[in-house]
Structure formats: structure tokens, C-alpha cells
Amino acid sequence: MKVTFLGGVGTVTGSKTLIESDGIRILVDCGLFQGLKNLRELNWESLPVLPKTIDFVLLTHGHLDHCGWLPCLVAQGFEGKIFCTPATRDITKLILLDSAKIQEEEAERANKERFSKHEVARPLYTVEEAEAVFPLIHSIQEEVAIPLDPEISALFFRAGHILGACSIQLTLEGKTLVFSGDIGRDHDDLMLAPIRPKKADFVFLESTYGNRIHPVEVVKEILAEVVNSTFEKGGTVLIPSFAVERAQVLMYLLWQLKEENRIPNIPYILDTPMGMSVLHLFKNYPKAHKLPLHECEAMSHMFQIISNYKETIATIYDTRPKVVIAASGMLTGGRILSYLERYLERPETSIVLVGYQAEGTRGRKLLEGAKELKMFGKYIPVEATVYEIEGLSAHADQTGLLQWLNEIQWPPQNLFLVHGENQAADALRLKIQETYGWTVHIPHLGSSLTI
Structure with a gap:
């Protein structure tokens, strides 16, 4: 063999x-x-x-x-x-x-x-x-x-x-x-x-x-702090996320915080159609996870689900404070790059990294303190605040x-x-x-x- x-x-x-x-x-x-x-x-x-x-x-x-x-x-x-x-x-x-x-x-x-x-x-x-x-x-x-x-x-x-x-x-x-x-x-x-x-x-x-060793983090506390502090600055929270499982966990935790009145009433957006499709799979395979169906339905209603790129563009140019979950999780591609192209150089922006960032990816560069990122053939200065939540690793x-x-x-x-x-x-x-x-x-x- x-x-x-x-x-x-x-x-x-x-x-x-x-x-x-x-x-x-x-x-x-x-x-x-x-x-x-x-x-x-x-x-x-x-x-x-x-x-x-x-x-x-x-x-x-x-x-x-x-x-x-x-x-x-x-x-x-x-x-x-x-x-x-x-x-x-x-x-x-x-x-x-x-x-x-x-x-x-x-x-x-x-x-x-x-x-x-x-x-x-x-x-x-x-x-x-x-x-x-x-x-x-x-x-x-x-x-x-x-x-x-x-x-x-x-x-x-x-x-x-x-x-x-x-x-x-x-x-x-x-x-x-x-x-x-x-x-x-x-x-x-x-x-x-x-x-x-x-x-x-x-x-x-x-x-x-x-x-x-994953730190003993109270993930909800950190998320609440980031959302509230960014809201006070009038900024946008960008959460690059894998569309499978991590996006659903983020939705679940943010929904819990909203139910507890611990985060503001602002737009919460899932800009990964695949993430929504995976949410349907959670409903199709109820024995494969812990999420109750009624909570799955409730958290889905809290989020604006973006299905096409025209909606992405409209959301990017929406000046209101908001929270956006978008793929890909390591910033190697996907719609998150379109958001970063506009928001990365804004000091009121918060970027929350919630998964492993492989060597050579843009996500890894942000964690290592990069002052600029290359996207679409140009370099964009990094003025946003970057957070890492290890407690959400899968x-x-x-x-x-x-x-x-x-x-x-x-x-x-x-x-x-x-x-x-x-x-x-x-x-x-x-x-x-x-x-x-x-x-x-x-x-x-x-x-x-x-x-």
C-alpha cells in the first residue's frame, strides 16, 4: 500500500x-x-x-x-x-x-x-x-x-x-x-x-x-462591545466569514444579543447567498446540529439577506451604521472584498476576524498589522480597527x-x-x-x- x-x-x-x-x-x-x-x-x-x-x-x-x-x-x-x-x-x-x-x-x-x-x-x-x-x-x-x-x-x-x-x-x-x-x-x-x-x-x-489553546472568551460580550463602539462612531462592522457554519453561528449570537437588547437597532446584513442556502440545510438536517428550528427561523428574520450584486452595491453606499457578514472568511475572494475596497481606509470601520487565517491570505496580513492590502490590482490603506475572536473557531x-x-x-x-x-x-x-x-x-x- x-x-x-x-x-x-x-x-x-x-x-x-x-x-x-x-x-x-x-x-x-x-x-x-x-x-x-x-x-x-x-x-x-x-x-x-x-x-x-x-x-x-x-x-x-x-x-x-x-x-x-x-x-x-x-x-x-x-x-x-x-x-x-x-x-x-x-x-x-x-x-x-x-x-x-x-x-x-x-x-x-x-x-x-x-x-x-x-x-x-x-x-x-x-x-x-x-x-x-x-x-x-x-x-x-x-x-x-x-x-x-x-x-x-x-x-x-x-x-x-x-x-x-x-x-x-x-x-x-x-x-x-x-x-x-x-x-x-x-x-x-x-x-x-x-x-x-x-x-x-x-x-x-x-x-x-x-x-x-483557544482562549476562554465570552464571545457574545466581545461582539456586543465591537458593535456598540462602532455604532457610537457611526461606523460599519464587517465580519468576513465562511458561509458554512461560521455565518450561521454569527447570526445566532447576534440574534441573541438583539433579543437581549444589548446591541442597537441597525441593519444586520448577510451578504452571502450561499450562507442563506446553508441555513436552509440546517432545517433539512435537524439531527446534525443543536440549533432549534424556531430559533433558526427567528434569527433569519432579523437579517437582511442580499441575493444579488446590485443589492451589495446599494448596501456599500448606504451611509448608515450596520453590521455585514460576508464571505470569504480569509478575504481570499468574495463580496467582502467589495466592502473592504470602500471601508478599509475608514477609521470608524471595524473588521472582525472569526476563523483561521492561512499564511499569505489578506486576513492573515490584517492580523499581522498590514498597513495596506492589495485588491483588484491596487493597494488600499488600512485605517479600520481589526479584531480577532478566536472563540468562534470551528x-x-x-x-x-x-x-x-x-x-x-x-x-x-x-x-x-x-x-x-x-x-x-x-x-x-x-x-x-x-x-x-x-x-x-x-x-x-x-x-x-x-x-
């Missing part, structure tokens, strides 16, 4: 792990690279194996960094089956369509305004290419093993993190391989706690927050990751740390070795191992 790390190592993006066994090829996740330019350029490269020779793709969940390269895989010849939970299937369709649409719009704008270094800017993939993925997606039932081959089976079990997210237990050649995917928190506001694996010969564990921290391992009945032969930047992965490596005494490795991009 051969395992090759094609993405999601040394970085939190581009997750792809290839398993080859007895002529069968399985790809666990098929994510898009984001952030640093040298990583983004990998999206345009072909895989070291022909996509047509891959038999199965197993998706842990529907975030872009885990499913966003599927249109490229299919366009390059993949004809196999994509397995995931029903909620992941629905979210993946939304994510891919949104990604393709944004890429088409950005390529069109780059060509119109001539800020691309290429003679003709083109999207990585189109809406039509995204839609070509859909017939290949097959939904499975959680905690029920599915045969991929007479000698190979896969079992999906809840990971928390976002709606439908799972870890995957792959059984082949008498070995058990466990892929964590992204692990959620035990006490998330909306998501159920992750299920912990009981056995594993080899573990492939995410390490996004491997070097950090990822387990170092403690949570260690606890996720504590029910494994015997020491794995090896544990590989993936989906983390190098410092985070190395800190977690040391902590796992100290806590459990297990063998831990941090793979490199493109590296392989034989089991």
Missing part, C-alpha cells in the same frame, strides 16, 4: 491524500490551495497520477480547502465515484458553484480593468465545469461501512466542525487508516461533538491549531486534538500530522509524543510512504 501527500501538508489548504492498494486508487479530499502565491499556483498543475486512474474520492466535508479542486479533477478525466454524507453533498454543490461563479466574475473584472498580469485572465474552472462534478457524488450513511472493493471498506463518523463533516476509517490490507478531516470542538455553539476513533494502525490528523485546539486521540485502544504504528502550518504541526508532534509516546511524523508535500 502506498500513501502520497498531494496537499494539505505544511499548509491548511489543498487537502489531498492518495492511497494506492492492489490496483485501486483512493483520494481522500480534493481541496483547493489558497493563500501564498506558490500554493495557489499548484491549483493549475496536474496531479502526479492521471485523474482517470483514480477510482474513488472520499470527502470529509464541504469546505473549499477539502472539495474545491473537484472540478479540475473531473475536467482532467476523473470518472469514478465521490462518496460523502448527504449534508456534505449539498454543501459541496453550493461551495463549488459559488467558487466557480466568483472565479468567473474576478476573471471578467480583471480583463475589463486590465489588472491581470496575463494577457487574458481566465477562471480556474467555470460554473459548467463545477456542475459536471455533481453526477459523480454519492451520499452514504454515517457509521455504516461501505465496500469500495472486496478487500476495501470505508466508514464515515461525525467530526463536528461543520454540517455533515466526518472523519473516515479506511480498512484495507488488514490495516485501519483513520483520516481525521477537520475536527470540531466538543462544545461548539451549533455543532454536535466529534466522535473519537477507537482503533487505528495509522492516523492522519489535522493540526490547524496544534500550537494553540476547529479543535491542541487540547481538543489530544483528547480526540485518547480513546484509541492501542498505539498506532504511525501518526501523520497534516492540514497545519509547520510550527503548529511541530508543536502538536511534541505534545503527542509527550502525552502518548507514539511515533509521529510530519510529511512534506509530494512525499510518499509504503505501508
Whole structure:
């Protein structure tokens, strides 16, 4: 058996792990690279194996960094089956369509305004290419093993993190391989706690927050303080957010604050149509989360939902104080950039970062104190106040990751740390070795191992 790390190592993006066994090829996740330019350029490269020779793709969940390269895989010849939970299937369709649409719009704008270094800017993939993925997606039932081959089976079990997210237990050649995917928190506001694996010969564990402990923050208090102080200055609160799960948590917390009369009666806006679509999925999958239906309905009525770009423009030029939630969460694209283009250089603006900011992204640059950001071919000064709320992360921290391992009945032969930047992965490596005494490795991009 051969395992090759094609993405999601040394970085939190581009997750792809290839398993080859007895002529069968399985790809666990098929994510898009984001952030640093040298990583983004990998999206345009072909895989070291022909996509047509891959038999199965197993998706842990529907975030872009885990499913966003599927249109490229299919366009390059993949004809196999994509397995995931029903909620992941629905979210993946939304994510891919949104990604393709944004890429088409950005390529069109780059060509119109001539800020691309290429003679003709083109999207990585189109809406039509995204839609070509859909017939290949097959939904499975959680905690029920599915045969991929007479000698190979896969079992999906809840990971928390976002709606439908799972870890995957792959059984082949008498070995058990466990892929964590992204692990959620035990006490998330909306998501159920992750299920912990009981056995594993080899573990492939995410390490996004491997070097950090989430602070004990009273998130609602911080949100209330930011909204009220910005309102007093006559400013706008911009909250870049992933449209899946984080946007819904933000809506829920702001709705609670409004119900408690702790924030002002100003416009509260969700400018991510996909975020509203995901809210409908919460209604479709009530057993997959903690949010009661009546509260889901109530918080939806509080927000103005923007469905087209004309409404976005009207909102941007609305001078009233307001709170806007818009994608993308790391400022790598999406409608949040249109807001930043106008509001970033205003000192009365507040920007609230609520999720992990990968290396090389605009969000990371803001956290590191950047004085200007490049958008649409120009540099915009940063005069807004930037806040970070770590308590809203959808990822387990170092403690949570260690606890996720504590029910494994015997020491794995090896544990590989993936989906983390190098410092985070190395800190977690040391902590796992100290806590459990297990063998831990941090793979490199493109590296392989034989089991």
C-alpha cells in the first residue's frame, strides 16, 4: 500500500491524500490551495497520477480547502465515484458553484480593468465545469461501512466542525487508516461533538491549531462591545466569514444579543447567498446540529439577506451604521472584498476576524498589522480597527486534538500530522509524543510512504 501527500501538508489548504492498494486508487479530499502565491499556483498543475486512474474520492466535508479542486479533477478525466454524507453533498454543490461563479466574475473584472498580469485572465474552472462534478457524488450513511472493493471498506463518523463533516476509517490490507478531516470542538455553539476513533494502525490528523489553546472568551460580550463602539462612531462592522457554519453561528449570537437588547437597532446584513442556502440545510438536517428550528427561523428574520450584486452595491453606499457578514472568511475572494475596497481606509470601520487565517491570505496580513492590502490590482490603506475572536473557531485546539486521540485502544504504528502550518504541526508532534509516546511524523508535500 502506498500513501502520497498531494496537499494539505505544511499548509491548511489543498487537502489531498492518495492511497494506492492492489490496483485501486483512493483520494481522500480534493481541496483547493489558497493563500501564498506558490500554493495557489499548484491549483493549475496536474496531479502526479492521471485523474482517470483514480477510482474513488472520499470527502470529509464541504469546505473549499477539502472539495474545491473537484472540478479540475473531473475536467482532467476523473470518472469514478465521490462518496460523502448527504449534508456534505449539498454543501459541496453550493461551495463549488459559488467558487466557480466568483472565479468567473474576478476573471471578467480583471480583463475589463486590465489588472491581470496575463494577457487574458481566465477562471480556474467555470460554473459548467463545477456542475459536471455533481453526477459523480454519492451520499452514504454515517457509521455504516461501505465496500469500495472486496478487500476495501470505508466508514464515515461525525467530526463536528461543520454540517455533515466526518472523519473516515479506511480498512484495507488488514490495516485501519483513520483520516481525521477537520475536527470540531466538543462544545461548539451549533455543532454536535466529534466522535473519537477507537482503533487505528495509522492516523492522519489535522493540526490547524496544534500550537494553540483557544482562549476562554465570552464571545457574545466581545461582539456586543465591537458593535456598540462602532455604532457610537457611526461606523460599519464587517465580519468576513465562511458561509458554512461560521455565518450561521454569527447570526445566532447576534440574534441573541438583539433579543437581549444589548446591541442597537441597525441593519444586520448577510451578504452571502450561499450562507442563506446553508441555513436552509440546517432545517433539512435537524439531527446534525443543536440549533432549534424556531430559533433558526427567528434569527433569519432579523437579517437582511442580499441575493444579488446590485443589492451589495446599494448596501456599500448606504451611509448608515450596520453590521455585514460576508464571505470569504480569509478575504481570499468574495463580496467582502467589495466592502473592504470602500471601508478599509475608514477609521470608524471595524473588521472582525472569526476563523483561521492561512499564511499569505489578506486576513492573515490584517492580523499581522498590514498597513495596506492589495485588491483588484491596487493597494488600499488600512485605517479600520481589526479584531480577532478566536472563540468562534470551528476547529479543535491542541487540547481538543489530544483528547480526540485518547480513546484509541492501542498505539498506532504511525501518526501523520497534516492540514497545519509547520510550527503548529511541530508543536502538536511534541505534545503527542509527550502525552502518548507514539511515533509521529510530519510529511512534506509530494512525499510518499509504503505501508
